[in-house]
Each structure stands twice: as C-alpha cells, then as structure tokens.
Amino acid sequence: MARRKKIYEGKAKDLFEGPEPGTLVQYFKDDATAFNAEKHDTIDGKGALNNILSEYFMNGLTQIGVPNHFIKRLNMREQLIRSCEIVPLEVIVRNYAAGSMSKRMGIEEGTQLPRPIVEFSYKDDALGDPLVPEEYIIALNWASQQDLDDIISLALRVNDFMSGVMYGVGIKLIDFKIEIGRVWEGDFMRLIVADEISPDSCRLWDIKTGEKLDKDVFRRDLGSLTDAYTEVARRLGVLPGNVANAPKPTIVH
Numbered sequence: 536m537a538r539r540k541k542i543y544e545g546k547a548k549d550l551f552e553g554p555e556p557g558t559l560v561q562y563f564k565d566d567a568t569a570f571n572a573e574k575h576d577t578i579d580g581k582g583a584l585n586n587i588l589s590e591y592f593m594n595g596l597t598q599i600g601v602p603n604h605f606i607k608r609l610n611m612r613e614q615l616i617r618s619c620e621i622v623p624l625e626v627i628v629r630n631y632a633a634g635s636m637s638k639r640m641g642i643e644e645g646t647q648l649p650r651p652i653v654e655f656s657y658k659d660d661a662l663g664d665p666l667v668p669e670e671y672i673i674a675l676n677w678a679s680q681q682d683l684d685d686i687i688s689l690a691l692r693v694n695d696f697m698s699g700v701m702y703g704v705g706i707k708l709i710d711f712k713i714e715i716g717r718v719w720e721g722d723f724m725r726l727i728v729a730d731e732i733s734p735d736s737c738r739l740w741d742i743k744t745g746e747k748l749d750k751d752v753f754r755r756d757l758g759s760l761t762d763a764y765t766e767v768a769r770r771l772g773v774l775p776g777n778v779a780n781a782p783k784p785t786i787v788h
C-alpha cells in the first residue's frame with residue numbers, strides 16, 4: 536500500500552504530505568529529547584498523549600477565536616494540520632521563573648513574575664536556540680514589527696487560555712513555548728499558532744504539591760514521564776482510549 540510522502544523528520548514528530556494541498560499529517564513519536572538532543576529516550580505512550588492533548592488545547596483555542604493549524608485528529612498518533620511557513624522563532628511565555636530564565640537571572644524556580652514575559656529564541660539547533668532580542672528579529676527580517684506585535688498578542692491569548700484551563704484542574708502553568716506559522720489567504724498573510732501544545736512544550740506544576748507534570752520529569756530524571764502526562768490527560772478528561780465519550784474535566788481543589 537502506498538504510504539504518504541514524509542516531508543520532515545523531527546525529534547518528536549514527523550510531517551507527511553496531507554490528503555489535500557495546504558494540509559499536512561503530523562505524526563507524534565514516542566521519542567523524547569532534551570538539552571538539544573544530547574539526552575534521548577523512547578517513552579511508550581508519549582506520542583499518543585501529546586497528540587490528544589495538543590488536539591484538546593488547539594480545539595479550545597479555536598473555540599475562543601485564536602487561529603491555529605489544527606484541523607482534525609486522524610488516529611492515536613496522527614493529526615491533520617494546515618501547512619504553514621514556520622516563523623523561525625520559539626515564542627516563550629513565562630508566568631513564573633524556571634529553567635533557562637532562572638539560570639540566566641539567578642531567580643529561584645517558581646518565583647511568580649509581576650506580569651507574563653514573552654521572549655523569543657531563534658530556532659536553530661546548531662546554535663542551541665539562542666535567545667534573540669526583538670531588534671534582531673526585525674533587522675534580520677524574520678518578522679516585521681507588526682508581525683511581532685501580532686505574535687505577542689497571540690502568545691498572551693494562548694497564555695490566558697492555557698493558564699485558565701490548567702488552573703481548573705489544579706495545575707499551575709509556569710511557562711510554555713509555541714511556534715507561529717504564516718498562511719496566505721489571497722493577498723493576505725495571517726499568523727496562526729502551529730506545531731504543538733503539550734506537556735513537552737509547557738511547564739506544569741501541581742498547584743498543591745508542586746509536583747512536575749511536564750518534560751522536566753524526563754530532563755531531570757524525576758520519574759515516569761508517561762505517568763505525568765497521563766495525569767494531565769486524566770484531569771482534563773481526555774485520556775486516550777476514552778476519547779469518544781471523554782468525561783468532563785475534573786475540578787481539583
């Protein structure tokens with residue numbers, strides 16, 4: 536049987552040609568990498584969990600009018616997405632200090648920031664995805680000032696949505712990363728949320744216990760990554776296998 540043409544082989548996902556022009560199939564793998572792929576492992580169930588969680592968050596964003604690439608989930612590992620031209624930036628939103636910010640600034644992990652901070656890294660593995668100022672982005676023509684304003688506004692809307700959804704199930708959204716893509720509609724270019732939103736790209740801490748429920752479990756060898764992601768999916772009522780009639784989210788007090 537003819538298999539779809541693979542367009543891109545990534546660290547966590549593969550992209551295949553979609554059934555119609557302007558579409559792609561995004562395949563979620565079980566591979567986990569950290570520290571610019573220095574640490575690598577295969578984690579049973581991670582791909583399916585991220586596929587379902589990204590579907591859940593992107594659908595929620597669609598409901599509140601935040602444009603994104605998600606069209607529909609095809610099966611446990613694959614989703615149909617709108618093809619776009621990825622802006623070569625990692626757009627990071629931070630509500631609490633953690634990870635590289637804590638290291639760089641000497642601020643203790645978990646310190647609440649006075650307001651959400653949006654920052655940008657240049658997506659380049661060879662350079663280790665370095666932090667870039669807005670000046671660079673505009674001068675090097677990766678995005679215009681208007682694009683950047685739109686990207687920041689999209690990122691803050693995603694932040695409000697994700698913070699609220701997570702708060703509802705007893706989880707604190709520490710920070711997250713999104714990618715933004717360009718799509719053309721006639722002569723008009725639109726910026727949309729692309730890639731994935733999952734515990735691979737967010738920091739999620741249990742509100743009561745501070746337990747980590749994200750990729751730091753893998754980065755820092757804190758236990759089972761599958762268990763952590765399963766817990767997030769369970770709280771949101773989207774555990775794989777139960778997707779057809781998923782129960783309502785459980786409120787955790």
Ligand SMILES: Nc1ncnc2c1ncn2[C@@H]1O[C@H](COP(=O)(O)OP(=O)(O)OP(=O)(O)O)[C@@H](O)[C@H]1O
Nearest residue numbers: 545546547548604616617618619621714716729730
């Ligand atoms: N809608 C989309 N259209 C085109 N490309 C996309 C879309 N959504 C995500 N991508 C790209 O697909 C790839 C997904 O694979 P994966 O996340 O595994 O990449 P990666 O190995 O982590 O590399 P990267 O550093 O580029 O993220 C990324 O390069 C991402 O930018």
Ligand SMILES: [Mg+2]
Nearest residue numbers: 545546547730
């Ligand atoms: Mg990636």
